[in-house]
Amino acid sequence: MHVQSNSARRTFARLALSGADWKRLERLAAATGSTPQRMLKFVLRDGFAYCEEFVRRVNAGIASARRGEIVSDSEARAELRAMAARHGRRSRKAAWVDARGARPT
Numbered sequence: 001m002h003v004q005s006n007s008a009r010r011t012f013a014r015l016a017l018s019g020a021d022w023k024r025l026e027r028l029a030a031a032t033g034s035t036p037q038r039m040l041k042f043v044l045r046d047g048f049a050y051c052e053e054f055v056r057r058v059n060a061g062i063a064s065a066r067r068g069e070i071v072s073d074s075e076a077r078a079e080l081r082a083m084a085a086r087h088g089r090r091s092r093k094a095a096w097v098d099a100r101g102a103r104p105t
Contacts, residue, residue: 015040024048031055 017025022036028048029039032055043051064070071079 021048024052028052028055031059 025036025039025043025048028043028051029036032039039051046054
């Protein structure tokens with residue numbers, strides 16, 4: 001990838017992608033349902049590797065949701081509350097042991 005500035009006052013860039021990079025950009029755009037021109041700004045900002053991994057994970061999440069492999073908001077909140085309660089019990093118990101120097105009965 002080569003970027004060239006044409007003006008000191010206003011920045012214009014002339015961008016030349018290699019054939020392999022252009023194909024990579026086209027594949028990435030196709031995976032998002034976008035155009036290579038629209039995807040280019042994200043690739044320039046974040047890099048190919050990050051964009052490809054991000055799109056892969058988003059598409060995997062969308063596919064998972066379409067298969068019905070999602071939990072509702074209320075289910076997720078209940079699970080988080082249960083995890084916080086379990087963690088809190090252990091933390092309070094550990095803090096009591098540390099402060100008193102003895103195990104609780």
